[in-house]
Amino acid sequence: MKKGKATIHDIAEKLNTTASTVSRALNNNPRISDATKKQVLKMAKQLNYQPNNIASALRSGKSKLIGVVVPTANRNFFSSVVRGIEEIANNLNYKVIISQSYEEYDKEVDTIETLLSARVDGIIASIGKNTENFEHFQKVLDKGIPLVLFDRITDHLEVSQVVIDDYYGAYQTVQHLIKQGCKRIVHFTSPKKINIYKERLRGYEDALKENGIPFDPLLIEESNMQLEDGRQSMQHILDKKIHFDAVFSASDYAVMGAIQVLKEHHVRIPQDVKLAGFGNEPFTTFSDPSITTVDQKSIPMGRVTAETFFDLLKSGTNSVPQKTVLKPELIIRQSSQSPEEYKTLNFDQNDLTNSSY
Amino acid sequence: MKKGKATIHDIAEKLNTTASTVSRALNNNPRISDATKKQVLKMAKQLNYQPNNIASALRSGKSKLIGVVVPTANRNFFSSVVRGIEEIANNLNYKVIISQSYEEYDKEVDTIETLLSARVDGIIASIGKNTENFEHFQKVLDKGIPLVLFDRITDHLEVSQVVIDDYYGAYQTVQHLIKQGCKRIVHFTSPKKINIYKERLRGYEDALKENGIPFDPLLIEESNMQLEDGRQSMQHILDKKIHFDAVFSASDYAVMGAIQVLKEHHVRIPQDVKLAGFGNEPFTTFSDPSITTVDQKSIPMGRVTAETFFDLLKSGTNSVPQKTVLKPELIIRQSSQSPEEYKTLNFDQNDLTNSSY
DNA sequence: ATATAATATGCAATCGATTGTACAAATAAT
DNA sequence: ATTATTTGTACAATCGATTGCATATTATAT
Structure with missing residues (x-):
């Protein structure tokens, strides 16, 4: 009409x-x-x-769009952070463009380029695992465009950041395992020494030290920490007949893989080996056994990140970069302690062929 | 500088x-x-x-942005479809704005509004469960803005659609369960009779009919089909001592819940009860037992959806709406048949307190 | 050499909203 | 009544790229 x-x-x-x-x-x-x-x-x-927002954006120079770059939206943690960001942003009448880098450096660079040419008013990002060069982010800063990083950050940029205390989360978890009587704790970490894995490793080391438990490099398994990697790491430990009584994985996925392998070898969890992951992915609650893990406070992190971002947007780029650290929460589940009903399950114990642990 | x-x-x-x-x-x-x-x-x-894309968009009327509305990005299926869409779109130099409706009608309406005022060149959407009024989509069509729906569709709109053959997927699954010897198959479905659940129910019914198995309303459990709902449904069936030997759930989450409850009652899977879900969520591979399910061909669906969209964009709105139906794939895992290693696991059978199945 | 066609570039309007400045009307002050 | 002040609107430039049309240049045909 x-x-x-x-x-x-x-x-x-x-x-x-x-x-x-x-x-x-x-x-x-x-x-x-x-x-x-x-x-x-x-x-x-x-x-x-x-x-017509386009016309308005052209004239005013403000698009009311903010770009959010995540490695993958298909991870509870990231999608929850995004949700937190959206909440705040929408309230302020800003729209969020989500872009995924898929952990690929080239994609990440591309995506930043794309967001810039879409003339977003600012960018919120979590850095991909394989990114070691930060020029694309520096470019954003140089243009005076507000930038905030969360979770996966870097020291190579003078930029506002929001993270959880990975060190603390890891420390608490390992303390917990030790209190459960564990002394030989395997740690799954990444060869990519990005901040989160470095910190988690540090927490692991300090908790051991504090309890007079020697650090044993044989117990450190490096991998990409997906499910399959977790399987291989676990298998590797078993194959080498390394004595261990617990696993602390920097990733929930890897710990899931480890559990599978242990089950296949009829190792009882948590009686023989206790395990804990990191991230509180949904499947950790409904895995069997349910998995002890560290919750990363994703929604609050999203909110705080957005608030930091909008502060920056208001104050202009002259403001000093802020670093916010949120406390994570250790969530203790079956995999690291023995609840009653579990003890009655009576897995067949004759099948324990591997006696090295 | x-x-x-x-x-x-x-x-x-x-x-x-x-x-x-x-x-x-x-x-x-x-x-x-x-x-x-x-x-x-x-x-x-x-x-x-x-x-400056903004200036270009203003003058040319083309923003090179396409809006994608999904109930939640935090679901393997949706994020994979988005990935497929992005692939095609990026190749054509279009950017994708992902918006989440969180299954809320109001949010969905809002989101469409937002995308329109961001002047996207078109919209790709999957409808939220609670949406029963489609005016917001009709408005998009009325404005002559290309719209394509995928997976969660409706007959109330004259619009291009891409779906999988939910009927076929369900039919195949139930046939499979019947071939495994099952005759009393519980079906988890949704009270919201959106297309996908209607079709899956129809497939269930037809498979039964074809095998001369009577349809029993007692075996139908309606819920929102999240994990907790699946638990309740299963518990409900057990409480009522309804005889059954299989569960076909229209959602992987619900079947996961059912498995938990069955395990708690020391019901052996798959020996006593066989189960199958729908969606091929990642956790179905690493659940214990792994879960038979239907893969929804998410990446191809994304690609096809994007192609349909760009066809529409080129041809203008005068073109006749197209409906594309993709074949899903039944993926048979432990939960519905007994692989060798599983038989040797020897769960304690003395604990079978519930003898009603 | 002149007309015709083909090729390459410039001019100027345009997309729709924003905003500094000018101006008119209304009100207040003297 | 006259000037000063406030209040409400209008004018016109602007954001940066696109595009129909005009024009200049070169190549081809006659």
């Missing part, structure tokens, strides 16, 4: 006024009388007017 | 030519000589020129 979309000019014409007045009225500019505002609003509704 | 970003005017000035020539050169317009093009490209690089 109606032809092209209505513009402020159409509204102005109908009202025998000008576009500038209409614009100001719509933006609730104090210089416009209430009477005119009311008229304009009414006519806008009548004409089914929808503001 | 460099002040404001370079524009085509800056390039033109340096080259002693005009913005229009530069614009055409950058867009590889055949009316510009190769020599000039080369010069322009070189100068663009030199000035670190970055096209």
Whole structure:
């Protein structure tokens, strides 16, 4: 029916006024009388007017878009952070463009480029595992475009950051395992020494030290820490007949793999070996046994990240980079302690062929 | 160092030519000589020129943005579809804005509004469970903006759609369970009779009929089909001492819950009860036992959806809506048949307190 | 050599909203 | 009543790229 979309000019014409007045009225500019505002609003509704954000963005230089770069949206942690960010952003009338880097450096660079040319007002990002060069982020900073990093951060940039205390989370977890009587604790970590894995390793080491348990490099398994990697790491430990009584994995996925392998070898969990992961992925609750893990406070992290971002947006780039550290929470489940019903399950113990642990 | 970003005017000035020539050169317009093009490209690089998509969008009416609405990005299926869409879109130099409706009707309406005012060139969506009114989508169609629906569709709109053959997937699964000897097959479905659940139920019914097995309403459990719902449904069946030997759930999450409850009652899987889900969520591979399920061909679905979308974009809205149906794939795992190693696990059978199945 | 066609480039309007400045009307101050 | 002040609107430039049309240049045909 109606032809092209209505513009402020159409509204102005109908009202025998000008576009500038209409614009100001719509933006609730104090210089416009209430009477005119009311008229304009009414006519806008009548004409089914929808503001053209593109035009507005061009003129004002503000797109009201913010780009969020995550390694993958398909991870509870990241999608929850995004949800937290969206919450805040939408309240402020900003829209969020989610881009995935898929842990690929090239994709990440591309994606930043894309967001910049989409003229986002700022960028929130978590760095991919394989990123070792940060020029693309530096470029963002150089252009004076607000940038906030969360979780996967780097020291190579002067930028606001929001992280959890990975050190503390790991430390608490290992302390817990030790309290459960474990002394030979395997640690799954990544060869990529990005901040989160470095910190978790440090927490592991310090907890051992504090309890007078010697650090044994044989207990450290490096991998990409997906499920399959966890399987291989576990298998590797078993094959080498390394004595161990617990596993602390920097990733929930890897610990899941380890559990599978242990089960296949009829190792009892948690009686013979206790395990803990990191991340509180949903499957850790419904795995059998359920998995002790560290919750990363994803939604709060999203909110805090967004708040940091909007502070930055307001204050301009001159403000000093802020680093916020959130406390993670250790969530103790079956895999690291023996609840009653579990003890009654009575797995067949004759099948314990591997006696090295 | 460099002040404001370079524009085509800056390039033109340096080259002693005009913005229009530069614009055409950058867009590889055949009316510009190769020599000039080369010069322009070189100068663009030199000035670190970055096209202003906003300006381009305003003038051309094409934002090169496409909006994708999913109930939640935090589901393997949806994030994979998005990945498929991105693949195609990025190749064509389009960017994807992902929006999540979180299965909330209001959010969905809002999100569509937001995308429209961001002036996306079109929308790809999967409808939330609670959406029963489709005016917001109709509005998109009325504006002549390309719209394609995938997976969660509706008959209330004349719109291009991409789905898998849910009927076929369910039918195959139930046939499989019957071949395994099952005759009393519980079905978990949703009270929301959206297309996918209707079709899966139909497949279930037809498979039974074809095998001369009577349909028993007592075996149908309706819920929201999250993990907890699956637990409750299973518990409900057990409490009512309804005889059954299999569960076919329209959701992987619900079947996971069912498995937990069955285990708690020391029901042996798959010896006593066989189970199958739908969706091929990652956890179905590493659950114990691993879960038979239906793969929804998410990446291909994403690709096909994107292709359908871009066809529509090219041909204009006058083209007839297309419906594409992809074949899903039944993936048989431990939960529905007895592999060798499983038989040797020897769960304690004395604990079978519930003898009603 | 002149007309015709083909090729390459420039001019200027345009997309729709924003905003600094100018101006008119209304109100207040003298 | 006249000037000063406030209040409300209008004018016109602007953001940066695109594009129909005009024009200049070169190549081809006659």
